[in-house]
Amino acid sequence: MKKLLLAMAGLVALVVTPPASAADMPVKAAPPPPVAPIYNWTGFYIGAHVGGAWTDTDWFYACSAANLLVPPCGLAQGGHSGSSWLAGGQIGFNYQVGRFVWGIEADFSATDIKGSNLDVAFPLQEFLHSRTDFIGTVAPRVGVAWDRVLLYAKGGVAWAHDDYWLTLTPNQLLAGQTFASADATRVGWMVGVGVEYAFAQNWSVKAEYNYMDFGSDTFPFNDVIHGDPAFSIPGIDQQIHTVKVGLNWRWGGPGY
Numbered sequence: 001m002k003k004l005l006l007a008m009a010g011l012v013a014l015v016v017t018p019p020a021s022a023a024d025m026p027v028k029a030a031p032p033p034p035v036a037p038i039y040n041w042t043g044f045y046i047g048a049h050v051g052g053a054w055t056d057t058d059w060f061y062a063c064s065a066a067n068l069l070v071p072p073c074g075l076a077q078g079g080h081s082g083s084s085w086l087a088g089g090q091i092g093f094n095y096q097v098g099r100f101v102w103g104i105e106a107d108f109s110a111t112d113i114k115g116s117n118l119d120v121a122f123p124l125q126e127f128l129h130s131r132t133d134f135i136g137t138v139a140p141r142v143g144v145a146w147d148r149v150l151l152y153a154k155g156g157v158a159w160a161h162d163d164y165w166l167t168l169t170p171n172q173l174l175a176g177q178t179f180a181s182a183d184a185t186r187v188g189w190m191v192g193v194g195v196e197y198a199f200a201q202n203w204s205v206k207a208e209y210n211y212m213d214f215g216s217d218t219f220p221f222n223d224v225i226h227g228d229p230a231f232s233i234p235g236i237d238q239q240i241h242t243v244k245v246g247l248n249w250r251w252g253g254p255g256y
Contacts, residue, residue, distance in 0.1 A: 039148045039198055041094045041101045043253025049090060049208075051244030054083035055113045057130050060216065060235030061121045075121045077128060079237075082115030086135075086242055094253075101143040101150055108136045109242070124171060126179075131163045135240060137190050137210065148198040158190035158212040160240060164219060164233075180221040180231070186238065188214035196248070204248045212240040 058079035088109030095102050113132040119125065139156025165181040168174050194208030216237040223231070 039145070040254045041096045041143075041145055041150060041198070041250075043250045044091075044093050045204075045248040045250040046091045047089065047246050047248035049086075049088060049107070049109070049206075049244040049246030051086045051242060052083060053086045053109070053111050053113055053132075053135065053240060053242045054081060055115065055130075055132055055238060055240045056081050057115060058235075058237040059119070059128050059233065060237070061233070077122075077233075078117045078120040080115035080117040080128070080130070082113045082130070082132075084111050084113040086111045086244055088135075090246060090248070092141075096145060099144050099146070101145050101152065102140075103142075104138070104140045105154065106136070106138045108134065109244075110134050113240075118169070119166075124169060126166045126169060129165045129167065130236075130238075132160050132240065133163070134161045135159065135212070135242065137192075137212070139190060139192070143196075150196040150198075150204075151194075152196065153191070153193050154210075155191045156189070158188045158210075158214070158240075159185060160188075160212065160214060160238070161185045162238070164221070164236065166221070174225070177225065179225045180223050182219045182221045182233075184217075184219050186214040186217065188212055188238075198250075202250050204250065206246045206248065208242075208244055208246070210242045210244075212242075214238040214240070 056079065059077035061075055061077050086109045088107060090105055090107035092105030093103050111132060111134065114130070116127055116129040119128050136159040137156060139154040141152050141154035143150045143152030161183070162185075163181070163183045165178045168177050168179055170176070190210055190212040192208055192210035194206055196204050196206035198204040214237075216235045218232050219236060220232050
């Protein structure tokens with residue numbers, strides 16, 4: 001009799017107690033989503049750029065032992081500005097420490113900046129002309145990175161190749177004729193700022209502004225009409241501005 005009662009009690013308990021559902025079972029926590037790695041700017045890079053450039057050139061008829069008694073001595077000869085396209089390439093290296101990115105970059109750009117003005121010291125004699133056909137810089141740079149965005153500044157040495165020539169004014173017999181010329185590769189200093197964005201692991205785009213100052217220098221001019229001995233213009237002062245956008249391909253750093 002006891003066995004029968006125990007069996008009936010077990011059957012009732014089985015009917016009354018609901019079976020455990022899947023919701024009541026312990027669930028294993030899902031793993032957190034993977035975190036995207038922070039971009040690292042360390043490595044070598046090479047690239048190309050295009051943009052625009054403009055220059056300010058001022059001429060001075062400075063006093064010297066040869067022209068001390070000439071009335072225009074010490075006067076400005078006037079100046080001119082010019083602008084043109086710009087295209088070239090760059091190569092460099094970056095090393096990132098924390099958010100800071102240190103590096104060095106060299107670039108070369110071809111251009112065709114021209115300008116001219118009437119010589120205000122000798123208005124009845126000549127026009128002054130200049131042309132810049134290439135620009136180069138070598139500069140350390142430092143920046144701050146926010147993952148794939150890099151803001152940077154740079155400063156270093158700049159080069160520019162210039163041609164200068166003088167032409168006769170319309171009131172002269174050979175009006176428009178070039179009668180003296182000179183050329184020089186000038187050396188100065190430069191500063192610049194830019195922003196760069198890495199849109200892929202090995203590729204980035206950048207936008208940059210540079211200011212270059214070549215100071216005032218003396219250049220020997222050759223008399224191309226009469227073959228007279230060369231003479232010097234004691235002061236030609238020049239500054240160049242550039243704005244460019246570029247594309248870089250990077251290699252040699254972590255993850256490449």
